[in-house]
Amino acid sequence: MITPTHELPATGAPRPEFPRPDWERADWLSLNGAWSFRLNPGSDGQEELWQEQKESEFDAQIIVPFSWVSPLSGIGRNEKGTGWYRRGIRWSPAQTGSRLFLCFGAVDYSCDVWINGTHAGSHAGAYGSFELEVTGLWRTGSDNVIVVRAEDCDYSYQARGKQGYGELRGIWQPVWLEARCSNYIKSAAFATRIDGSVSVTATIEAKQAGAAVLAFDFDNGAVRHSEELQLSEGANEISVSFAVDEPRLWSPDTPSLYEGEVRLASEAGEDAVSTYFGIREIGTALFGDRSYRWITLNGKPVYLNGTLDQSYHPTGYFTYPSDEEMRDEIYLMKRLGLNFVRIHIKPEEPRKLYWADKLGILVMEDMPCFWGNPDEAARAAYEREAREVIERDRNHPSIFSWVMFNETWGLKTDDQAPDQTRDWVPANRYLPETQQWVRDIYRWAKQLDPTRLVEDNSPCNWDHVESDLNTWHFYKNGYEIVREHVEGVVDQTFPGSTLNYCEGFTQSDAPLMNSECGNVWGIEGGAGDSDIAWHYRYMLNEFRRHDKMCGFVFTEFRDVTNEFNGYYRLNGTEKRFGYEAFVPGMTLTDLHSPDFIVIDAPPCQTVDASAAVQVALLRSSFDDRHFGKTLRLSWELWFDDLGVRTVADQGSVALEWNGYGVSPLAPLTVRMPDQDAVAVLGLKLSTLEGEAVMRNFTTFDVRSKAHDDAAEESSRRISVPVGQFKSQTFPYQWNAIQGHKTNGGGAGMFEYEIALPDQAELGFLSSVDIYFEAGAKRLLVRNIEGDVQIKADISFMHGADAHTERNSNTYYMTDEERHESRIEVCIDGEPVESFLLPDDPADSRGVLSWHYQTVANKLEEAGSYGYLCKVSVPGRIAAKLDRTRKLLLTIRTDEGGVALYGRNAGRYPIDLLVSCN
Known part of the structure; x- marks a missing residue:
């Protein structure tokens, strides 16, 4: 496997940047780096008074801010219990008389802090940030000792979220010291409108009452405002409004930020905070005569192309090793054409949210769940942490x-x-009183933050109660199954419908979108590690067919430890979807275009050679950038004729592009090739200037009938099923895809006896060419030891072993990792050709391997395919064959093995083919 490149900086402490770019002061000190540590898994340690112990009593060193379970912590022990941290530090604020705060990004779960032996404060909750004022305990100009006790015992009431991939235990986000003026700005919440109006609700903590000025200075001085205040001692709640002229609106395409400072000036001094805001409005709205709403961004419909992000790192677990890696996560999403991400069952680190703000991607942020009963303790802990x-x-x-x-x-x-x-x-129930609590939480969140959409429960059990978004989850595989399921949900979505809501509750006109989808759990025993490219394309076509649907969340952004349906591998390496092989230049971004041409057809269908086939098309638009313009839809029907790209039909049509939503287009009628072929109908939507807007395709398994005058031709082309070998010498050999694929694992050979046309059929052999499709053969554990059926249940959410290589559905999707094999072809024992087979690939290019799967919920080497190999038999051997009219074909391979593909498998509709002339 390709090893991760993630590692800590060679010098200095990790994560040295300020942890919160959205709320940053100049006078601060990072406490990330090496701390003394002791883990007490069997005791809470408090009775041992570790806060009073000397450095020598701590038996290990831990690297903060990494969970003590993670490799980057230097501890790497997945044990619950109590972790004790100790660090000595000397630091003085720049300004005499400053107040000093010890700040924690997050600690899991309960935390106590001592400064120089005196208890400074406590906190409970794994995901919220907190701070403790330590001014009176800090020895300015001399050494100080900080001791932190973090207890994580996985109590049922804890908001743990989805920690199965790697636990959060102890300190897992940055720790820092921060100096502030004695009168300081504790917080400032910005609410913006697209007309440029900005409302700010601020809290000011004052030790000294009196006059003050609260000033706002943003966009290099272009946005300024100040308010004169009269502060009282303690907390002061302040409301301020100002306007921005000619506002630049924030969106994923134009992530404009107004960066600057908020300053508080008083007799106590000046407090300055660097921060920023973006001007944008999120909402929902009715359009035209529709009875259902769409999601809007800045007053316009937005189609949400999104992914589920577990936000998990292979070495830091839920803590990223560096700021650069958090930035690159957002970049990797945007390069796929995604415009939003759902952070799953956890709030995101503030610095990663900063990069989402800066680079432009919408975020759906989850609250972490607890796993016990919704009793009083769990509810209280949840509500505190959610706030x-x-x-x-x-x-x-x-x-x-x-x-x-x-x-x-x-x-x-x-x-x-x-x-x-x-x-x-079921063994337990979602009780009516709990449903009412969830409804109360929804309404509480709406009151706390009325500027955003709030969802009560992202459901897979049809159990909304009250929500701004009518979302649902599904994990299904197979074109017809997905089509029927999505149609059923759409048809039953309307105000007053009971679908997707608990008994006693009904749908409003809230927007419909999918909030989890994919094929990882739509296959018996789980999909293992298999191709997602085929499923993904037809699923997105199905989504864009429906005017009601406002977006989707694909599971998921990266593979994780037991789910392998990510766009990327866990280590960040890429998977190969193969779409460019069908339409030049096509990538995943084409399937995420706000302007979309839907091909309302299966991903592949079997048709007769020379048939005229009608293909239904729809337009789907959720962007007004091309409204009022003419776009050009060009199309091409082509096939690969034994290595020669051949165009069978083509054309183009001008489209007047106007209006949001989905509407029908005139269907295309295309004429199929007159021979066996995998035909591709490729579409390209572009501007009149030639700029590509999006691309799409569908495929056809074209099957020819015997021609009346084809006797002579057929005698010259001998087709031998790949499974009809005379002998084989592989240590592991098996057939797949209904016998249309033959596998040889390890070093060995296949031998085929092939009869050539006799002299009555073909008087003279002037040339003999042999064609076949072959790939390398990566041996999996199941190929050697047999498969294991794993029951897909809730244990997978807690990190259960997926036994990937024992899973009968696993066939690794093409990615950056290669599994080469070299084969040698012999005729009658004499070597005539050799080929390097670059890989054992599986992706959308394995059209026939997908098309001929027998059932939708089990995979048999689905999507696998090989490389076209052509052997031109040398004249000296052809002369011998002209006499004998038979040949012994041997395909010998090294340890990389070989897979041979027949008519109904792989990429080419051929068996072993011998062409004689």
Whole structure:
């Protein structure tokens, strides 16, 4: 496997930048780096009074800010319990008389802090940031000792989220010291409107009452405003409004930020905070005569092309090693054409949210769930932590939605199950009183932050109660199954419908979107590590067919430890979707275009040679940039004729591009080739100036009938099924895809006896050419030891072993990693040709391997394909064959093995083909 390149900086402490670019002061000190550490897994350690112990009593060193479970922490122990941290530090604020605060990005779960042996404060909650004022405990100009006790015992009431891939334990976000004026700005929440009006609700903490000026200076002085205040001692709540002339609106395409400072000047001195805001409005609206709403950004419909981000790192777990890696995460999403991301079951680190703001991607941020019963302790802990998260993150313009719960996790009550006499009855229930609490949480969040959309519960059990977004989850595989499912949901989505809502609740006109989808769990036993390219393309075509749908969340951005349906591998390496092989220049971004041509057809269909086939098309538009213009739709029907790209039909049509939503276009009628072929109908939508807007394609398995006058021709082309070998010598050999694919694992050879046309059929052999499709053969554990069926259940959410190479569905999707093999071709024992087979690939290019899968919920080497190999037999051997009229074909391989593809497998509709002339 390709090893991750992620590592800590060679010198200095990790994560040296200020942890919160959205709220930054100049006088601060990072405490990231090496701390003394002791882990007490069997005891809470408090009775041992570790806060009073000397350095020598701590038996290890940990690198903050990494969870003690993660490799980058230097500890790497997945043990719950109590972690004790100790660090000595000497630091003095730049300004005499400053107040000093010790700040924590996040600590899991309960935390106590001592400064120089005196208890400074406590906090509970794994995801919220907190700070402790330590002014009176700090020894300016001399050494200080900080001791932190972090306890994480996985109590059922804890908001843990989805930590199965790697636990959060102890300190897992940056720690720093910060100096502030005695009167300081504690917080400032910005609310913007697209007319340029900005409202700010600020909290000022004052030790000294009196007159003050609160000033705003943004965009290099272009935006300025000040307010005269009269402060009282303690907390002061301030509301301020100002306007921005000719506002630049924030969006994923134009992520304009107004960066600058908020300053408080008083007799106590001046407090300055660097911050920023983005001017944008999130909402929903009715358009035309529709009875359902669309999601809007800045007053216009927006189609959300999104992905689920577990925000998991292979070495830091839920903590990124560097700021650059967080920035690159957003870049990697945007280069796919995505415009939003759902951060799954956790709030994101503030610095990663900063890069979402800066580079431009919308964020749906989840609240972390607890896994026990929704009792009083769990509810209180959840509500406290949810408030911390929303109040910390609400200034990020990228965040457009809060998701309060996911898939009813933590909302079911174990001890109030219904009658257990039927084994299909679930072991616990989502009780009406819990449903009402969820509704109350939705309304509380709306009151706390009315500028964003709020979802009560992102459901997979049809269990909304009240929500700004009517979303649903599905994990299904197979074109017909996905089509039927999506149509069913769309048809039953209307105000008053009971679909997707708990008993006693009904749908409003809230926008419909998918908030989790993919084929990872749509296959019996899980998809393992297999191709997603085929499924992804037809699924997105199905979504864009429906005017009601406002977007989707694909599971997921990167592979994780037991789910392998990411756009990227966990280590950041790329997967190859192969779309460019069908339409030149096509990438994933084409499937994420706001202007979209829907091909309302299966991903592949079997048709007769020379048939005229009608293909239905739709236009789907969620962007007005081309409204009022003419776009050109060009199309080409082509096929690969034994290595020669051959165009069978083509044309273009001008389209007047106007209006949001989905509407029909005139269908295309295309004439199929007159021979067996995998025909591709490629579409390209472009401006009249030639700029590509989007590309799409569909495929056809073209099958020819015997021609009346083809006797002579057929005698010259001998087709031998790949499974009809005379002998083989591989240590591992098996057939797949209904016998149309033959595999040889390890070093070995296949031998085929092939009869050539006799002299009555063909008087003279002037040339003999042999064609076949072959790929390398990567041996998996299941090929050697047999497969293992794993039950896909909730344990996968907690990191259960997927036994990937034992999964019968696994066939690794093409990626940067290669598995080469070299084969040698012999005729009657004499070597005539050799080929380097670059890989054992599987992706959308394996059209026939996908088309001839027998069932949708099980995969048999789906999407696999090889490389076209042509052997021109030398004249001296052809002369011998002219006499004998038979040949012994041997395909010998090294340890890389070989897979041979027949008529109904792979990329080319041929078996072993011998052409004689």
